[in-house]
Amino acid sequence: MNAASAARLTPGSVGIVTPRRIAIDAPLALDCGRTLPRHELMVETYGTLNTARSNAVLICHALSGDHHAAGLHAADDRKPGWWDNCIGPGKPIDTERFYVVALNNLGGCKGSTGPNTVDPETGSPYGPDFPLLTVRDWVRSQALLADHLGIARWAAIVGGSLGGMQVMQWAIDLPERVANAIVIASAPQLSAQNIAFNEIARQAILSDPDFHGGRFYDRGVLPSRGLMLARMIGHITYLSDAAMRAKFGNDLRAPTPSFNFDVEFEVESYLRHQGQAFVDRFDANTYLLMTKALDYFDPARDYGDRLDAAFRRAQARFLVIAFSSDWRFSPARSREIVKALVDAGRDVSYALIDSQLGHDDFLMPIPQYHDVLRGYLSRAADELEARP
Amino acid sequence: MSLRRDLEPIVEWIRPGARILDLGCGDGQLLKHLAGTRGVRGYGLEIDPLNVTRCIEAGVNVIQADLDEGLRDFGSASFDYVVMTQALQALQRPDEALSEILRVGRYGIVTFPNFGHWRVRLALARGRMPMTPALPARWYDTPNIHLCTVDDFEALCALRGWKIIDRRLLDQSHREGLGHRLAPNLFTEVAMYLLEAPRIKGFAT
Numbered sequence: 394m395n396a397a398s399a400a401r402l403t404p405g406s407v408g409i410v411t412p413r414r415i416a417i418d419a420p421l422a423l424d425c426g427r428t429l430p431r432h433e434l435m436v437e438t439y440g441t442l443n444t445a446r447s448n449a450v451l452i453c454h455a456l457s458g459d460h461h462a463a464g465l466h467a468a469d470d471r472k473p474g475w476w477d478n479c480i481g482p483g484k485p486i487d488t489e490r491f492y493v494v495a496l497n498n499l500g501g502c503k504g505s506t507g508p509n510t511v512d513p514e515t516g517s518p519y520g521p522d523f524p525l526l527t528v529r530d531w532v533r534s535q536a537l538l539a540d541h542l543g544i545a546r547w548a549a550i551v552g553g554s555l556g557g558m559q560v561m562q563w564a565i566d567l568p569e570r571v572a573n574a575i576v577i578a579s580a581p582q583l584s585a586q587n588i589a590f591n592e593i594a595r596q597a598i599l600s601d602p603d604f605h606g607g608r609f610y611d612r613g614v615l616p617s618r619g620l621m622l623a624r625m626i627g628h629i630t631y632l633s634d635a636a637m638r639a640k641f642g643n644d645l646r647a648p649t650p651s652f653n654f655d656v657e658f659e660v661e662s663y664l665r666h667q668g669q670a671f672v673d674r675f676d677a678n679t680y681l682l683m684t685k686a687l688d689y690f691d692p693a694r695d696y697g698d699r700l701d702a703a704f705r706r707a708q709a710r711f712l713v714i715a716f717s718s719d720w721r722f723s724p725a726r727s728r729e730i731v732k733a734l735v736d737a738g739r740d741v742s743y744a745l746i747d748s749q750l751g752h753d754d755f756l757m758p759i760p761q762y763h764d765v766l767r768g769y770l771s772r773a774a775d776e777l778e779a780r781p
Numbered sequence: 782m783s784l785r786r787d788l789e790p791i792v793e794w795i796r797p798g799a800r801i802l803d804l805g806c807g808d809g810q811l812l813k814h815l816a817g818t819r820g821v822r823g824y825g826l827e828i829d830p831l832n833v834t835r836c837i838e839a840g841v842n843v844i845q846a847d848l849d850e851g852l853r854d855f856g857s858a859s860f861d862y863v864v865m866t867q868a869l870q871a872l873q874r875p876d877e878a879l880s881e882i883l884r885v886g887r888y889g890i891v892t893f894p895n896f897g898h899w900r901v902r903l904a905l906a907r908g909r910m911p912m913t914p915a916l917p918a919r920w921y922d923t924p925n926i927h928l929c930t931v932d933d934f935e936a937l938c939a940l941r942g943w944k945i946i947d948r949r950l951l952d953q954s955h956r957e958g959l960g961h962r963l964a965p966n967l968f969t970e971v972a973m974y975l976l977e978a979p980r981i982k983g984f985a986t
Binding site: 712728731732735736738740741742743744745746747761764765768769771772776 | 800822824830833834835836837838839840841842843844845846854855856859
């Protein structure tokens with residue numbers, strides 16, 4: 394039995410899925426002042442939209458995610474979608490009850506309009522001419538997608554990390570269109586330390602001679618050293634000190650040191666592998682854009698720097714989840730979100746998941762985490778199904 | 782779902798439509814009952830992950846938190862009632878907890894097992910730590926580290942200027958009998974208090 398048939402036979406898999414390219418023909422005014430006359434989004438859906446069109450769940454992806462959240466594209470795929478452990482029949486985001494929509498955000502590099510797609514005005518890739526985006530721009534784009542799909546109100550919007558920021562922005566900007574907002578391992582805005590890590594990642598890309606000011610597509614090169622370095626820095630922040638120690642220790646790969654700069658320690662090997670694998674699947678301009686969207690995120694800014702004032706607009710019920718070993722967006726950042734929601738009088742529950750890995754734990758099938766998600770969403774589905 | 786007997790007096794104290802914070806809310810039973818019967822809105826604080834999941838499954842707002850870390854995330858007078866049932870005696874500093882309860886809530890509702898009950902006194906007179914229906918744990922595995930009597934509690938309230946609006950002094954079947962009226966500190970097993978903090982006129986909080 395090959396891996397694919399194994400995956401299909403795995404209970405809870407959505408099976409083979411086919412992404413769709415959806416053209417959004419409405420103009421999209423962006424925070425930077427520019428307007429995109431039209432754009433395309435890559436989308437995958439799982440489950441069935443009910444006749445009331447009320448059971449739709451939007452999945453917002455994080456920095457390097459995309460529309461392929463669950464299932465397999467082909468029978469011989471080595472890996473399923475990035476959140477396959479959570480989305481599927483009988484899983485916490487249950488596709489037997491919900492119609493799940495996952496997209497590649499605008500500015501992404503997996504087929505949605507972005508820096509690596511062709512600008513119809515010039516006939517060549519946008520590259521650095523693609524506008525920088527904000528989380529709010531993504532919400533606007535996703536709202537146009539919802540219109541296209543005929544979804545007036547999401548039963549739930551779910552996202553981890555940068556995805557959680559989109560969830561919060563949705564609840565604030567389009568309160569009547571979100572019933573439940575699930576914010577996982579996120580933050581109400583970036584800390585100076587978060588921005589500092591992003592800036593190092595950007596400088597790594599920008600200073601790569603093969604970057605060519607973002608116009609590397611026509612030159613047949615990739616800023617692979619810069620992008621690899623950016624990803625290596627990112628990975629340090631995704632793992633806890635304890636997890637790195639447990640995984641790699643300070644083990645040398647050889648019995649004795651070799652006194653040079655080759656890969657000698659296990660952790661070096663891991664980081665280089667992660668960096669290299671990323672170069673093969675991600676676009677440098679998109680990475681720059683995503684980190685800037687993170688840096689710009691601050692929904693309180695328009696409300697006198699008061700997050701509670703921003704959340705007073707929201708109507709959704711909130712579920713906020715943090716992970717004990719996450720230091721990138723630590724539980725203290727989630728508690729800031731919860732405090733603002735309580736001050737605003739919103740419905741909110743907060744669960745702190747005992748975890749080991751760090752920020753990456755939001756992608757892991759930790760039983761306590763999945764029980765909380767399942768419990769929350771199955772109740773939401775019950776309420777939905779009780780209503781005519 | 783029928784409400785736990787010891788929670789019934791609390792329900793009577795809480796006016797409809799109030800905003801409530803339930804400290805150590807367990808599976809969320811009180812909040813769910815109050816939401817259903819009195820239109821009360823609020824949040825539970827709970828440290829146990831299993832209880833947190835149960836609250837979420839029941840549709841009760843729950844915030845996972847350690848009561849010993851205080852209520853600093855909550856604004857002064859931001860709730861009508863702050864409730865804490867049978868947890869006071871397990872805290873590091875019950876006096877600070879009470880003071881926080883009365884800062885965050887306009888009213889505080891607190892229940893605790895009375896260490897002045899005759900069964901407790903009898904056990905101590907025999908030279909052993911008490912194990913009673915209200916205090917079932919053994920001395921070495923009890924979560925209770927700051928037990929007090931009805932008289933101790935009322936003395937603390939007097940000292941800090943916390944006003945006792947109402948109290949219920951109950952036996953283990955949650956009834957008030959003649960003994961409770963004559964010698965409350967001897968016959969009360971579970972003590973329940975409705976408290977109000979002194980507020981300075983002219984100050985919002």
